[in-house]
């Protein structure tokens with residue numbers, strides 16, 4: 205007559221949920237489809253190391269070195285000169301309208317000053333609203349500055365050849381000072397996909413029972429709330445891991461994101477995050493009256509998760525209140541963990557704080573969920 | 583008060599949004615008996631059953647099921663009670679055998695496989711075991727539900743309209759099964775709308791608009807109602823039974839007028855006034871009159887007419 209938690213009853217729930225999941229084509233499709241679709245969509249943006257970016261040249265110098273620099277840029281294939289402009293105003297206009305990505309501004313007397321060894325500045329203005337679009341090109345430009353004039357610096361000017369480059373390349377990022385690196389996105393995507401699918405799936409779990417009338421059977425059997433909750437959550441942990449595997453494979457093989465840290469550590473950390481999301485979903489399903497409401501609540505949760513977690517916008521750039529909201533979202537902490545492990549090679553020591561935060565969230569949400577789970581039909 | 587009572591509740595009340603669904607209901611069912619629970623739609627049968635097995639918390643009242651307090655020991659009650667819901671509430675996306683397996687696992691039954699196989703055999707479900715519950719016809723669903731709720735060998739069965747929509751042969755088998763279970767010592771509370779099923783019970787309880795109006799064996803309930811009934815049959819070709827029914831209904835002392843084929847069944851609780859009202863018609867040679875024993879149905883219709891619908895006219899919350 206044990207009144208306490210029973211593994212047998214938990215196992216009953218788990219096997220039932222697994223069979224139901226197997227029969228539910230829609231859930232199955234969501235499980236595999238969502239990571240693939242998201243990867244496809246975001247992957248496009250990630251893979252943006254775009255070439256042949258439209259560029260305007262403002263050549264106030266009209267000397268040989270200016271032309272040589274422009275020619276070298278074009279040869280790099282990152283830049284395609286689409287026009288020559290005569291004034292700063294005209295250049296600004298083109299940038300503002302988005303007609304060009306870069307304006308190469310060769311100041312008056314550039315060639316002259318290069319020849320005198322003064323290392324004059326060469327200004328490149330970049331439309332950095334989409335940093336991913338420009339970062340590749342800018343990186344190349346920097347390298348280019350060192351070698352663009354190699355052929356032209358002959359005779360006495362040859363002494364200018366070795367680094368530092370004969371002119372100073374100044375890059376102005378316009379409109380957006382921050383530049384997310386592309387590698388941020390794929391690891392982040394793992395957190396986003398998990399948040400979306402895990403929350404929705406469990407949010408529907410209890411409401412579905414209620415809508416189909418099976419709740420009455422479930423309630424009249426001697427099941428404890430914790431057994432029901434864990435039983436409903438456990439199968440989806442497996443689903444979550446399948447998704448993690450899909451995304452990691454894609455990150456490595458398709459997007460070539462370097463994985464510096466330990467995959468084993470990432471696997472362990474992920475389980476806490478997956479469980480936290482499932483608990484959030486389960487809580488929703490104890491509150492929602494029907495599946496539609498559960499779905500709406502999931503999306504309501506999904507939006508701040510995407511916007512305030514540091515996935516879309518740099519966390520440090522957000523106002524304090526938004527950061528505070530971000531702190532209570534599991535995704536925020538998981539992003540730090542996953543980026544830390546994959547990109548920085550963080551070990552257990554470095555991620556312990558964030559995993560601890562995830563644990564705390566999991567604990568609090570679980571307590572709320574079990575409390576909210578109604579044992580009667582009242 | 584007797585230790586052998588399987589159900590003993592007092593003054594159970596339950597309201598939904600201020601509307602009374604069950605009104606201080608007291609009920610005692612001795613162990614090993616079959617109690618028929620009858621009453622019109624919306625009278626509170628399902629609500630009462632749910633309070634008995636801990637699915638609803640009563641607003642007022644107290645009581646025990648199998649000696650366990652329904653307010654504080656719901657979890658322990660759940661282990662020993664089998665509840666068959668009015669609406670099918672097993673998993674339609676699981677097969678018959680998967681549903682039974684699930685139930686057996688939840689109750690932690692030893693020898694699960696053997697018990698599930700035995701339950702399938704007992705209810706004739708073996709050939710269909712792999713069929714999804716959602717694809718079963720109504721009658722087969724009921725059989726599955728019964729098989730599932732007796733799987734853990736409960737001591738008390740609460741069956742909420744178990745035979746609704748079941749064909750006569752299956753119904754008969756169903757009742758044979760219930761009697762077999764009762765013979766094994768099980769107590770059964772079964773709600774139904776069928777009079778023939780009520781007569782198969784050891785005792786019946788009649789509830790209308792949340793109030794318990796009658797309780798006892800069928801003959802006790804019939805006797806207690808004190809009804810007198812008469813049947814008129816046409817004795818001449820010109821006998822107009824429809825006109826007779828129209829003229830009789832509404833007369834003092836006449837509470838029920840019901841045609842049965844070409845015969846007309848008339849009755850009331852106040853024998854003197856009934857006889858006075860019938861006197862002019864009994865003299866009419868077109869009809870042959872005979873007094874007969876009131877049926878259970880007569881009693882129920884009479885009881886229903888006397889109770890007031892406490893829900894009628896109430897605005898939705």
Ligand SMILES: Nc1ncnc2c1ncn2[C@@H]1O[C@H](COP(=O)(O)OP(=O)(O)OP(=O)(O)O)[C@@H](O)[C@H]1O
Pocket residue numbers: 598599602603621622623624625626627628629630668893
């Ligand atoms: N969850 C609920 N919320 C609000 N009202 C309810 C609820 N459950 C039952 N009721 C109301 O309580 C009353 C009694 O309902 P109940 O289901 O117990 O009747 P019943 O005797 O089982 O009827 P039937 O023979 O049709 O099954 C009805 O008027 C019903 O509308």
Ligand SMILES: [Mg+2]
Pocket residue numbers: 627628629668742
């Ligand atoms: Mg009912």
